[in-house]
Amino acid sequence: MQTGPATPSSDTDLAAAGAFPRQKSARGAAYFEAGEGDALLLIHGVGMRLEAWAPQIERFSKTHRVIAVDMPGHGGSDRLPVGSSVTDFVAWLGRFLDDLNLGRTSIAGHSMGAMISGGAVASFPGRVARVAYLNGVYRRDPQAKAAVLARAEAIRAEGVDKEGPLARWFDDEPNNRRARELTRAWLEQVDPEGYAVAYTAFAGGDETYADCWPEVACPALFLTGSGDPNSTPEMARAMAAAAPKGWARIIEGHRHMVNLTAPEAVNAVLAEWLVAEEKPA
Template sequence: MAGFDHTLVAPPEVGDLVCPRRISAGGTAYHEVGEGEALLLIHGVGMRLEAWAPQIAELAKTHRVIAVDMPGHGESAGLPVGSTIVDFVAWLGGFLDDMQLARVNIAGHSMGAMISGGAVATFPERIARIAYLNGVHRRDPDAKAAVLARAASIAATGVDKEGPLLRWFGSDPQSDRARQLTRRWLEQVNPEGYAVAYSAFAAGDDVFYNCWAKVVCPAMFLTGDGDPNSTPEMAETMAAQARNGWARIIVGHRHMVNLTAPGIVNDMMREWLATEERPK
């Protein structure tokens, strides 16, 4: 694409899920495919843009899909130690500028959802629709203490690979492939980038929580009924607050629903992308 400096870099090896990347002028690695309205995908802490592979393959049939590596993940440059969720939202705004994207549909998973929520609160005129997948909303005191403790322990213990797998997946054999890929991505993540992002994620759930009453664009809040951290109650609370919001709960799945139930998630995302904005 003309007008900005992008460098093609070799993709990482992650089994059969490999997406070639370009690097934006600001240092963000991204994969772009398809034509039409822009759809931006942001993964969660410890992951990389390949976590969206089932959605990229399907939604690129109708949209210009741009999946990014979050700062400090995959091939993207990191943010400084001490960065907050506000800094991650500013990163996203800079990426939109680099890509000359005046207005996008945005879907975020987990921390990517938190960043997406910050984006629609900070520059709503640039967000046409928002999909908030397995995102948190004002954790209760016990959950807040647990996630802050995990963030504080990273400096001493490094990237936790077992805890997320236990929280994010059930024991069903259907999740084995997604579980294996997730473990590999956690093993590949840059420890410093992970620590910076996780700290921002742990402290960020109550920064933009009150934005939803002002959001007029179509807003889908999706999670699994077994997700212990991004709960159905959270999704339903946010959906009730948003002017054009709705919740979708996928039964029998946990945190990584876009990988463990890709067909269902793709159908729900197609429905979301086809929804017209009707301000209330």
């Protein structure tokens, strides 16, 4: 289902994107927690940090216990070893759930965070109340797979790439300038080794849990931007068709960082997902 055109983001929406105070789990994961109620766990993508969820933290901490976590090697979280795969990142998430003594939890992930959330619902489905897969990849075609593997190799050799992601993730729409500036700042802050480890796992991980969706019994939302060149609407629709309780939402006129560039539209869809027991009609 197409959603749009979305209300543009504003500086007010993103004002909370300054540094959030962090706690540290017993095994080295940094996180921010706010609100009370059912748990909602937010996992960002490669090169980002938990502040990338600022509009969602502000909105849903009014109704839920929101926990936004820094992915390994990002923000304040300890790294995983060189050579870690996406399955190692999923195992890390399982340990984080243990450390916080979380029961059944709604998990929303963006980009690689989406890949991790998909791995979670495949690996320990009893702990996932519902899953939201924002701007996530699924069975890249040969050209896209070759491109992402080449980027992973360049990152290992040359370090963090900032301009490439910004060019892919944003268009030249003036209303997106603030989100783009924040994203650039986060890319500049990321630990180079943590970034390389995560990106390598991300580049090779799109098939790892691709077959899981027919077995996922919980509500599953697949959301992306209509202009996202890598996490495409076709991918979102294919996963939604495979999941028994899956549905797709496409935010018209936006790209990869849609939760920042169209926060009102994304928050409205997430609010629908958080109360869904079946896929919407």
